Amino acid sequence: MDIIDRRPNPHGKNLENRRRVLQRARSAVQTAVRDAVARGKIREVGQGNAISVPADALHEPSLHRVFSEGMREIVLTGNREFSRGDRLQRPPSGGAGQGSGAGQAGEQGGGEDSFRFVLSRDEFLDLFFDDLELPDLLKREISTTENGVPARAGLSNEGAPSHLDLGRTMRRSIARRLGLGRPKPVELQEVEERIAALEALRPASAEELEELEGLRERRGMLRQRLARIPWVDPVDLRFRRYTITPQPATRAVMFCIMDVSGSMTERMKDLAKQFFLLLHVFLERRYKKVEIVFIRHAESAEEVDEDTFFHDPRTGGTIVSSALELMHTIQRERFPSANWNIYVAQASDGDNASSDTTRTATLLRDDILPAVQYYAYIEITGSGAVIRGETDLWRSYRAIADENDHLAIRQVGDRKEIFPVFRDLFSRQRDTAEA
Amino acid sequence: MDQIISGGGTPARSGGLLYSGNDWNFQIIRDCYDAIEEIAHGELGLETYTNRVEIITSEQMLDVYTAHGMPVGYKHWSFGKRFIGHENAYRRGLMGLAYEVVINSDPCISYLMEENSATMQALVIAHAAFGHNHFFRNNRLFREWTDPSDILDYLEFARGYIARCEERHGHRAVERVLDAAHALQNQGVNRHSGARKLDLKAEQQRAKERRAYEDSVFNDLWRTLPTEAGDAAGAAEGAHARRLLGLPEENLLYFLEKNAPRLAPWEREIIRIVRMIAQYFYPQPQVKMMNEGCATWVHVYIMRRLHELGRIDDAAYLEVIHSTSNVINQPGFDMGGGASFNPYALGYAMMTDIARICTEPTAEDREWFPDIAGNGDAIGTLRHAWAEYRDESFIQQFLSPKVIRDFRMFRLSDDTAQPYLLVDAIHDEAGYRDIRRSLARVYDPGTFYTEIEIVDVDLLGDRTLKLEHRTRTGQLLQARDARQTLDYLAALWGYGVVLNEVDTQTGAVLATHTAEPAP
Structure with a gap:
C-alpha cells in the first residue's frame, strides 16, 4: 500500500475548464453582467459578483426518454397509511410521488435551473467592458515615451548575485580548471590513502619507501595546485546584463465636468454620476496611466476630489462656460496637449444662463476641441430647459458636433439607457471603422 | 511488498489502540490500514487490487468530483460547468463533500480528505480501499467491461492527444467534435459484447479455417445454378451493403468512428477516446446500489471487529455508528425521499439481510430463500452475490419480505388515463412479489438506457x-x-x-x- 500526500500538488486543475465555460457562454454571461450592473450600484461593480445565466447557454443535450402518457409503476418507501386499492389524488406537477418528475422536465428541455457563476473582479470587468476602447488613443502613443522596461542585453563581468548566469559561469570555470590542470579532489584523496597505507607498512622495502617519497612529493604538488587554482574564479563569473529600453507609454487625462446646479435634480445627478462612475471604472480598467480631473460647476466652477465630486451636494445657477474655462486652464498648465491625450466628458441637464451659451460654444469650438482627443457630452433629459424640443446648450453643441467628429453628444433619460449610450460612445467598432 | 512488511510487524502491534482522539498522521493511517487489511483479507476473504491512498484537500476534492474521480482528464468546458456547479453548491453549503472517492483502477486509488478525523480515515479505508476495491475486482460487470490496469495510462494518452489536436487544429475544431461526441456518449457503448480484445492471430486463423472448409466442400455443380435476377438483386445488394457497414449498429460513436465519410483521422481518434471512456463508465450505474451496499457492509463489519478487538475506543466506534447511520438514512416518500432510493440504504439493508438469512433464518426466509437460508456462510454468500449480480438481478433474487417491510415499500400505479394514482401493492403477502419485480425494473438497464x-x-x-x-x-x-x-x-x-x-x-x-x- 502506498500513501501519497497530494496536498502540495498544484490546485486549480479546473481553472482552464472554468475559463472555457465562460468563453462558451460568453454572450449569455455578458448580458447577465450588464444586467447586474444596471440593477446594482456601479460602485460595487466587481465585488463578489454572482451572476446567473440561463442554463440554455450551457445545455448538454442527449437522447433520453421522457414519460408523457400510459402506464407506469413507482415503488416508494415510508408507507404509513395506505392499503391496497387506495386511490390518491394526483399531486400537482413537480410534487412528491410524481416519479422522477421527468414529465415536467421534458417540456423545458434539460430541466436544469439557471446556472450561477461567481466571477472575479477582473473577469467581471473584462466581460463588462468587452470591446470598449478609449477612442483615438493610438494617435499619440509614440510621442510620449517615458518609462523604461529592462530587457536582456548580453552578458557582463559584474552584476548582482541574483543575475548570475550559473550555466555560463560554471562552463568557463570548468574550462579554466581543465586548462590549468587543476587536480580533482579525488586524486588527492587517492594519493593520501596510498600514503597512509604505505606508512602503515612496517618494515617497508626500499621500493616502497621510494614510492612513498614520490607520493609525498606528488601530494605536496597536488595540494599546492588545488589551493592555487580555485574552483570558481572571479574571471569565470558571468552575469546577465539588462538595459533599460524606453517603452512607449500612453498618458491620458480625463476631465469629468458635471453640472451640480439647482436645476439638476437628485435623479439627474444620479444619472450623471452613473455615467462618470462607469467611465471611472472603465478607465481604471483599460489604462494604467490615466489622470482624472473632476470639475463641478454651478455659477462658478471648481476642481474637486473624487469623493466631493460624487457625494457633496451643491446648488445654484448655471454658467457652463466657467467649467470649460477652468478645464482649459488646467489643461494648459498641467496637461500640455503635446504630451497628453485629453478626453473630456461633460454631463448636464442642458440648462445654462442664456447669455452664456454663445460664450460656451465659442470656447468649446475655438479653444478646447482643437486640443482634445475626444469630447463626450451627456445631456440628461427631463429638465425644464427644453425649448422647441431641445435645450439651448444641446442646440449649440449639435451645431459644433456636425463639424467636429470628435465631439459626441448623447441624450440620456433613464438609468437603463446609461450603458447603451456609454457603449455607443466607446465601442471599438467606431475606431476600426475609421482605421 | 508492503504486505510482507505489515505481516511481519502486525503481531507486535496488535492488541493496543491504534490511535486515540481525532488527529491522524501517516503512521496512524498505515497502522489502521494494516489492522483493516488483516480483517478484510483474513476474516472476509476479500480479494483486492493493490491499494494506493492519496490525501487531498477539500479544494482538490472538488476537482476530483468533476472528473468522476479520474486523476487526469482532457480539457473541455463541460467539466468546467460541472466544476462550477459543485463549487457553488459546496460554497453555499448545499452539498457536503464525500469523505472519499475511489476509482476503479489497478492500483486502486482512494482519495481521503485531510479534514477527516482519524476514525473517518479508518472508516474510509475500510469502505473504499477494501469494500469498493473488492467489488471492482470481482463483480462480473467490471470484469467483463472494463480494463482497470490500463485506464490511467489511457486517460493520460487521451489528455495528451486532445491537447496536441488543440494545438494543431485549434481548440474550436476540437471542441466541435468533443461536444458532438459527448452528446452521443450514452449511445457510444457496446452493451452486449463487453470489451473483448480482438486477437489478430485468432482472426486470421479463423478465416483460414473457413476457407479450408469451403474448399473441402466445393462442388462445381452449384455454380451452374441460375441466380435470382431483377429486383431481388438490388435488394440483396442493399442488404449486402448494410452487412458490410455492420448494420444495424447500436453503438453510434463506433459507427461514426469507422464509417463517417467526412471525418479526419484525428477526429475519429477523439470520437474513439470519448467512446472508450464512456465504455469504461458503462457498468457503474448498473451496480451502484450493490457497490455502495457492499462497501458499507464491509466497513461496518470491519469497524465493529476493530472495536471488538480493542483496536479503536468507544468514542471512535460511536463516531462510526453516527456517520454510518447518516449515510444509510432513507427518508420516506413524503419526507424528502421522493421516488429515489438511497443506494447506500437499500444496499446496506439488503446485505445485512442476506447475512441474517444465512445465519438466523425465519420460517419465511426458508420459504423464500431455500438455497441460502441457514447455510451458515454469510460471508461466502455475500461474496458470491457481489461477484455475480448487478442491481436488477440482485433485487430480483435477494430482496426479502423483511426488507420490504422495513422500508415500508408500496407501489403506485400511475395511469395517465385515470385521474388518480392507485396503490396496487403494499408490504404484505400479496404485494411482495409485485414490489420486488417493479423495483428490479427500475434498476434494469433496459429501462434507463x-x-x-x-x-x-x-x-x-x-x-x-x-x-x-x-x-x-x-x-x-x-x-x-x-x-x-x-x-x-x-x-x-x-x-x-x-x-x-x-x-x-x-x-x-x-x-x-x-x-x-x-x-
Missing part, C-alpha cells in the same frame, strides 16, 4: 443516416434535446440524419426527428 440503432444508410441516394428508437406510446425522446443531439450527429456524419421513433409492438412510427449538417 434508450434503445437506439442505426438501421440503414441511403448509400445510393443522399447518404442519409437512418436511425430507429424502439419504444412505445408515451415514452418518446425529449424532442428538443433529440433535435439538438441529432444536429451533432449530422455534423459528425456529414450528411442528413433521420430518427424514427417506432412502437415496438405495432411497428408504427410515433415521431420523426431530422437534422441536416450545417452548411
